[in-house]
Amino acid sequence: MTNAISLQSLPRLAELFRLFNGGRHLNRLAEPGLWAELEQQQQDYVALFEALGYQLAIDGRGFAWFQNEDISATVSNQSRQLALLFMIIFDTQADAGLALNRFHEWRIDRNLLETAFEQHQELLTAEELDVDTLLTLLDKADTFGFTRRQAGHWQLLPAVCRYLDHFEALAEQERDRHGELEQDMTAETPALPNYHDEENRA
Incomplete structure (x- = not known):
């Protein structure tokens, strides 16, 4: 061909x-x-x-x-860190009421990352990530074509959809899991006696 x-x-x-x-x-x-x-x-x-x-x-x-399914340990670790970076950005913007599918319009700068760090400090500290490291990760994301540097900020590019799709799939799985758990709890909960009826019969 x-x-x-x-x-x-x-x-x-x-x-x-x-x-x-x-x-x-x-x-x-x-x-x-x-x-x-x-x-x-x-x-x-x-x-x-x-x-x-x-x-x-x-x-x-x-x-x-x-x-490429066969990735090195270094690339895998970078992808994991980028996933964490984008996750906290999406979560922070969602909390602010912004539409996730309009991420290309967002202004990603130090102020936003400081807000994201405050909201996810325990998680990021456990991963040994601070605001300066997150800024470095944005430059790394630029290298892979996920972001591009603008005057004083970064812009998320369409390729970030790969991460957003993954986050939304995980969220859907979590919703399904909770739904199944609630159904199981409902099925296993014994019916409580109607003491009011017992009193009427007495």
Whole structure:
């Protein structure tokens, strides 16, 4: 199949490969030109990368990446820390009444992280994370294409949906678990005697 692909029709192949192979996400919001190139030749890029042994994942919400199940311990730890960072940001913004699906409009700065730290201090302290470390993690997230630095703040990019999807799935599982627990408790609770009826019969 790849023999029929003309490399001349993929002028930004090398640029896209370097981006994806470096562990980055391509975001429509941050790199509209590259995203347009990928969209126009999506089938050819997917087929070519697959022939080279890479799985290109494309999400219609505006981001793409190389799917890699075999990750190193270092990358796994970084992903865990980033997950914690995004979790406290989403939780803090949800408490403030903001819509989670509009996260790209949020201004992520030191003030917000200080608020998030105060609300999740016990958890973050246990993970040996402070506000300065969280700021460093935002720069790391920039490296992977989850955020981009603006003038005095960061913006969350569409690729953060990967974490948001995971958080929402966990929340749904937790709701289901509580629902099953309540049903079990209801089924196991013995019926209490109606003492009022006993008195009437007496």
